[in-house]
Amino acid sequence: MRVLRMPLPVKHGPFQIQTHPSSYTSHASPRLPLSFVSFNPSTNPANNNDNLIQSLCKQGYLKQAVKALYSDPNPTQKTFELLIYSCVEENSLSAALHVHRKLVLSGFGQDPFLATKLINMYCDLGSVDHACKVFDETRERTIFVWNAVLRALAKAGRGEKLLELYCRMNWVGVKSNRFTYTFVLKGCVVSEMSICPLKKGKEIHAHILRHGFEGCVHVMTTLLDVYAKFGCVSYASSVFGAMPTKNIVSWSAMIACYAKNEMPVKALELFQVMMLEACDSVPNPVTMVSVLQACASLAALENGKLVHGYVLRRGLDSILPVLNTLITMYGRCGEIPTGQRVFDYMKKRDVVSWNSLISIYGMHGFGKKAIGIFENMIHQGVLPSYISFITVLCACSHAGLVEEGKILFESMLNKYRIRPSMEHYACIVDLLGRANRLDEAIKLIESMDFKPGRTVWGSLLGACRIQCNVELAERASSMLFELEPNNAGNYVLLSDIYAKSRMWNDVRRVRKQLESRGLQKIPSYSRIEVKRKIYSLVSVEEYNPQIEELRAFLTTLLTEIKNQGYVPQTNVVIYDLDEEEKEVILLGHSGKLAVAFGLINSSKGETIRITNNLRLCEDCHGFMKFVSKFVNREIFLRDVNRFHCFRDGVCSCGDYW
DNA sequence: ATAGGGTTAG
Numbered sequence: 001m002r003v004l005r006m007p008l009p010v011k012h013g014p015f016q017i018q019t020h021p022s023s024y025t026s027h028a029s030p031r032l033p034l035s036f037v038s039f040n041p042s043t044n045p046a047n048n049n050d051n052l053i054q055s056l057c058k059q060g061y062l063k064q065a066v067k068a069l070y071s072d073p074n075p076t077q078k079t080f081e082l083l084i085y086s087c088v089e090e091n092s093l094s095a096a097l098h099v100h101r102k103l104v105l106s107g108f109g110q111d112p113f114l115a116t117k118l119i120n121m122y123c124d125l126g127s128v129d130h131a132c133k134v135f136d137e138t139r140e141r142t143i144f145v146w147n148a149v150l151r152a153l154a155k156a157g158r159g160e161k162l163l164e165l166y167c168r169m170n171w172v173g174v175k176s177n178r179f180t181y182t183f184v185l186k187g188c189v190v191s192e193m194s195i196c197p198l199k200k201g202k203e204i205h206a207h208i209l210r211h212g213f214e215g216c217v218h219v220m221t222t223l224l225d226v227y228a229k230f231g232c233v234s235y236a237s238s239v240f241g242a243m244p245t246k247n248i249v250s251w252s253a254m255i256a257c258y259a260k261n262e263m264p265v266k267a268l269e270l271f272q273v274m275m276l277e278a279c280d281s282v283p284n285p286v287t288m289v290s291v292l293q294a295c296a297s298l299a300a301l302e303n304g305k306l307v308h309g310y311v312l313r314r315g316l317d318s319i320l321p322v323l324n325t326l327i328t329m330y331g332r333c334g335e336i337p338t339g340q341r342v343f344d345y346m347k348k349r350d351v352v353s354w355n356s357l358i359s360i361y362g363m364h365g366f367g368k369k370a371i372g373i374f375e376n377m378i379h380q381g382v383l384p385s386y387i388s389f390i391t392v393l394c395a396c397s398h399a400g401l402v403e404e405g406k407i408l409f410e411s412m413l414n415k416y417r418i419r420p421s422m423e424h425y426a427c428i429v430d431l432l433g434r435a436n437r438l439d440e441a442i443k444l445i446e447s448m449d450f451k452p453g454r455t456v457w458g459s460l461l462g463a464c465r466i467q468c469n470v471e472l473a474e475r476a477s478s479m480l481f482e483l484e485p486n487n488a489g490n491y492v493l494l495s496d497i498y499a500k501s502r503m504w505n506d507v508r509r510v511r512k513q514l515e516s517r518g519l520q521k522i523p524s525y526s527r528i529e530v531k532r533k534i535y536s537l538v539s540v541e542e543y544n545p546q547i548e549e550l551r552a553f554l555t556t557l558l559t560e561i562k563n564q565g566y567v568p569q570t571n572v573v574i575y576d577l578d579e580e581e582k583e584v585i586l587l588g589h590s591g592k593l594a595v596a597f598g599l600i601n602s603s604k605g606e607t608i609r610i611t612n613n614l615r616l617c618e619d620c621h622g623f624m625k626f627v628s629k630f631v632n633r634e635i636f637l638r639d640v641n642r643f644h645c646f647r648d649g650v651c652s653c654g655d656y657w
Numbered sequence: 658a659t660a661g662g663g664t665t666a667g
Contacts, residue, residue: 081658116658147659182660221661228662253662289663321664328665355665390666423667455667641667 050079057086066098075106077114084117088124096121100134109137116144123152132161146174150183154190162187163200181208182222189229198230217243221250228257248281256290262613264294265527265534268303283310285319292325299609299638300529301333324352331360334609334636334643351377351385359391364643365653367399371408386418393427397434398642400656405431426455433463434656438472454483461490465497473497488519499574507574524614526594530601537593550596554587557596561626569619591620591637599631612639616657625649 049072056065065083069075080103087096100118108114115138122131131152138145146169153162166184169176176184181204188201205223213219220243227236240246240254251274258267271291274281283291288311295304308326316322323346330339343349343357354377361370374392378384389412396405409428412418425448432441441460445452457479464473473494480490491514498506514521525538537544544550558566570582577585586592591612598608616639628635629649637644645652 113658120659144658151659177659179659186661216660218661223661225662247661249662251662256662259663284663286663293663319664324664350664352665357665359665385665387666394666426667458667 050076053079054082057082060086060089062086062090062092062095066095069099069102075102077108077111080106080108080114081117084114084121088121091125093125093127096125097130110139112138112140112142112145116142116148119145119148119152123148123155126156128152128156128158141174143174143177143180147177147179147183150180150187154183154186157190159187159190159197159200160195163195176207176211178213178216178219181213181216181219185219185222185226189226198232201226201230214242215244217245217247217250221253224250224257225253228253228260231261233257233261233263246278246281248284248287251278251281252284252287252290255287255294259290259294259297262297264297264300265536267291267294268298268300268534283314285316285322288316289321289325292322292329296325296329296332297611298527298529298534299333299611299636300532300534301330301335301609302529302532303534304329304333306532318347320346320348320350320353324350324356327353327356328360331356331363332638332643334364334607334638334645336360336364336366349382351382351388354382355385355388355391358388358395362391362395362398363638363641364645365398365656367395367401367404370395370399371401371404374408384416384418386421386424389418389420390423390427393424393431397427397431398653398657400435402431402435402437422450422453422455425452426459429456430459430463433460434466436467438463438467438469442472452479454480454487457483458490461493465493465500468497468500470497470501470503485517486519488514488522491519492521495574496572500571502571504576507576522614524590524612526590526613527611528594528598529609530598535594535597537590537597539588539590539593544593544597546597546600549600550593551587553596553600554592557627557630558583558587561623561630564626564630566622566626569617569622572617572619586619586623589617589620591616592623595624595627595635598635599633605633607634607636609636610638612637615639615641616644621651621655621657625651 049068053065053068053072053075056062056068065086069079069083072079080099083099084096087099103109103114103118115134118134119131122128122134131149135141135145135149146165150162150165153159153165162184166180169180184204185201188197188204190197208214208219208223220239224236224239227233227239236254236257240250243250251270255267255270255274258264258270267290271283271287274283288307291307292304295307311317311322311326323342326342327339330336330342339360340357343353346353354373358370358373358377361373370392374384374388377388389408392408393405396402396408405428409420409424412420412424425444428444429441432438432444438460441463445456445460448456457476461473461476461480464470464476477490477494480487484490491510495507495510495514498504498510523538525536527534527536529535568583568586570579570586573582573585575582575585591610594610595608598610602608616637621644624635624637624644624646626649628646632648635646637646642653642657644657
């Protein structure tokens with residue numbers, strides 16, 4: 001039998017909470033008095049209120065249930081369980097604290113079952129400190145109690161403390177189970193850890209194997225996902241390959257891993273394998289989102305349409321994330337009107353839907369349109385998120401809308417109470433930099449109340465390249481070399497800027513620096529979809545069986561467009577060579593090979609869609625303009641940060657990119 | 658009693 005340990009002095013209770021329930025409100029300030037709540041145990045006889053409380057909980061009357069709880073002299077474990085559940089449902093921390101207090105007053109303070117529920121409750125309410133406190137005060141720590149606190153720490157991103165507790169758990173001899181490992185693994189992904197998180201992940205991997213959990217689908221899928229999030233695709237795929245049983249979640253996790261780690265072709269291939277071989281794994285919305293993302297990153301419109309058809313047949317076209325991804329997919333394939341149509345026909349929209357639409361207009365250079373959509377969103381009562389501002393600021397940046405961008409940036413804090421983050425500053429630096437207002441950009445960086453990070457310096461360095469500002473580029477890159485010494489892209493960017501200024505000694509110096517760090521220039525490649533198949537073309541193209549044909553084709557094309565006025569921009573070549581050699585190098589750029597491949601292998605009138613893994617170079621940009629006119633074809637080319645649509649000799653970006 | 662994959666940006 002339970003012993004009622006009343007009364008307890010408040011300081012022995014779990015927290016310093018209000019002692020009187022009349023101060024309880026569901027969401028807002030806990031100090032607001034509610035007239036209907038009264039605390040008078042004497043008016044309530046010994047008869048049990050449990051049934052009343054439980055039915056109040058089930059009907060969603062949390063306030064009344066808490067009131068009834070406080071006049072119940074003998075609440076049961078079941079009653080507390082239901083109340084805890086309701087607090088989470090109603091997302092009310094203040095109610096939770098009252099329930100917790102009464103729980104202790106009623107003598108359940110050491111009940112490990114309820115301790116587990118309390119920890120999970122505080123975790124779900126976002127208060128990891130309260131969760132930890134319950135854990136600390138619970139003497140009998142069952143595996144459920146341990147798992148609950150690990151879950152709370154993982155969710156809060158407190159990896160360091162999580163691993164510390166996991167060690168303690170092993171030390172005191174508590175045996176981990178499959179649930180434990182999923183939480184511990186998730187804890188490895190959080191970034192605040194000082195120890196190398198990937199190394200920790202591998203250690204946990206070893207624990208999992210040693211304790212015989214390699215057959216547990218949940219554990220292995222989490223492990224796969226952890227490797228995926230670290231970008232270790234080969235580890236992820238070997239975990240996936242070793243799984244004795246796979247289900248739709250593990251397949252989806254692996255597809256997502258490829259899609260997110262710049263291997264979209266692999267993602268599509270794996271999807272195909274799953275459809276053919278794993279009959280019991282039926283794709284669900286989560287799967288389809290990743291597949292659509294893969295199509296989007298490839299600008300593989302034909303594949304994307306096929307997948308869209310499948311989504312419709314399966315009736316998944318009412319799922320918000322699927323539709324949001326469809327907007328992005330069409331937009332990133334250069335089909336804005338279709339993306340817009342998906343948006344228009346949506347029965348329900350969330351802020352992500354709006355952001356997706358803003359983003360696709362923005363990346364095509366339709367800045368004013370993007371701002372219009374942003375304003376329309378506000379007008380419809382949708383609260384902008386911090387991503388809304390990133391998308392709309394980027395849209396301004398691509399279109400050179402400096403004043404508009406600055407006004408939006410100001411409004412973030414003034415109007416919407418969103419504190420601009422590093423990313424927002426990076427957008428503004430980009431916006432100012434592209435518009436050749438580098439002084440303003442650097443002033444803004446200096447005025448920031450936090451230390452500028454890689455995104456901000458990266459934006460500045462990118463702008464220096466466009467503006468060919470060596471001095472500022474040196475400053476930005478020295479910061480970047482410190483912040484991310486192993487990012488080859490920064491070295492390449494700096495050497496490009498030197499090359500543009502014909503400072504060949506400096507070009508060589510930076511190249512040496514790059515090599516001495518054991519880094520390599522990221523090879524540029526282009527992808528093109530022809531008749532639903534995806535082809536990759538690398539700048540130094542050795543493997544394509546059609547290479548001779550491509551070269552011959554390009555040489556002819558070159559002669560033709562030179563007659564139309566095209567002048568190769570040999571200054572983008574970072575080697576100190578003579579002009580003719582530079583022209584040969586330029587002709588080998590992957591974008592040009594891709595366009596030649598597309599022209600040779602597609603029918604007249606078909607649009608050419610190409611994606612580039614790097615930023616398009618100025619020469620390729622000029623080349624495409626002439627080619628589009630000469631062969632009378634539309635060429636869509638998406639590079640790392642925006643879209644170019646070449647038609648009849650002009651580009652949709654208006655040469656501003 | 659507790660658990661695994663996905664949407665927008667850069």
